[in-house]
Amino acid sequence: MLAEPAAALSDLALGLVVVALAVRLGRAPAVHRYWRTSFWWAGIAALAGFVHHGVIKYSDQWSGPSWAVISGMVVVTVSYLLAATVAEVLGPRHARTFWVLRSVGIAAYVVLAVTGHAGVGALLTCESLTMVSILALWGWAAWRRHPMAGPVIIALAASGAAAAAKAIDPSVTRRVALDPTSVYHLAQIVGMVLLYLAISARRPNPPSVRPA
Template sequence: MLAEPAPALSDLALGLVVVALAVRLGRVPAPHRHWRTAFWWAGIAALAGSVHHGLIKYSERWSGPSWAVISAMVVVAVSYLLAATVAEVLGPRHGRTFWLLRSIGIGAYAVLAATGHAGVGALLACESLTMVCILALWGLAARRRHPMAGPVILALAASAGAAAAKAIDPSVTRGVALDPTSVYHLAQIVGMVLLYLAVSNPRRPEPEPRALLG
C-alpha cells in the first residue's frame, strides 16, 4: 500500500511523460542540449518524488532527507532551464550573465540560511526568483520578436498555473479523488508538454550556443 497513493501515482505519470519528452528531444537536432538536460533532471525529480510519496513517507527518519534530495534535483533542473534561456535569448557568450542571474536565488537562500531560516521550503521559494529572471528574459525575447518567445512564455505560464494548484482547498479537489499536490503534478504535465513543443519548434534560431554549465 502506498503511503500517499494519489501524489505518488500522479508524480509517476509526470515523471514518465517528462523523461519521454527528454528522450524525444535527444532525437531532435535543433534544441540546445541545456533544454534536454533540464527535462532529464525534471523527469528524474518527479520519479524520485513518486518513490518519496509512495514509500519513503512511511519513514520519519528518511522523509526529510529524501525531500531535500528531490528539492536539489529541482534546483539543478531550474539551473539548466535558466542556462538554456540565457543561451537562446542573449546568445552563446553570456556565461557571466547566467551566473549573475543564478546568484540571485542562491544569494537569497544564503541570506535566509544566515538568519536561521534555512530549509527545503526556503530553498524552493528562492528558486521562484530564478523563475522570475527566466520570465523576464523571455519577455525581452518577445520584444525582440524571438520566434520561441510566445510558445515558451505560454508553457511557463501553464507551469505557474499548475504550481498555483497547490493553494487549492483540499475540499475542492476531493470531489475528483485528488489532493492539491496531485492536481499540481497532473497540471504540470501540460506545462512540460507545451515547453517541449516550444523548444522543438523548427523556427528556432539555427546556431547552437556554447555550454554555460559544466
C-alpha cells in the same frame, strides 16, 4: 500499498511523460543540450517523487532527507532552464550573465540561512526568483520578436498556474479523489508538454536576441 497513492501515481505519470519528452528531444539535434538536460532532471525528480510519496513517506526518519534530495534536483532543473534561456535569448557566449542571474536565488537563500531560516521550503522559494529572471528574459525576447518567446512564455505560465494548484482547498480536490499536490503534478504535465512543443517547433536556426 502506497503511502500517498494519488500524489505518488500522479508524480509517476509526470515523470514518465517528461522522461519520454527528454528522449524525444535527444533526437532533435537543433535543440540546445541545456533544454534536454533540464527535461531529464525534471523527469528524474518526478520519478523520485513517486518513490518519496509512495514509499519513503512511511518513514519519519527518511522523509525529510528524501524531500531535500528531490528539492536539490529541482534546483538543478531550474539552473539548466536558466542556462537554456540565456543561450537562446542572449546567445551561447553569455556565461557571465547566467551566473549573475543564478546568483540572485543563491544569495537570497544564503541570507535566509544566515538569519536562521534555512530549509527546503526557503530554498524552493528562492528558486522562484530565478524563475522570475527566466520570465523576464523571455519577456524581453518577446519584445525583440524572438520566434520562441511566445510559446515558451505560455508554457512557463502554464507551469506557474500548475504550481498555484497547491493552494487549492483539499475539500475541492477531494471531490475528484485527488489532493492539491496530485493536481499540481497532473497540471504540470500540461506545462511540460507545452514547453516541449515550444522547443521542438523552433526554427532550425532562430536568431539570438542580442543587446542593440
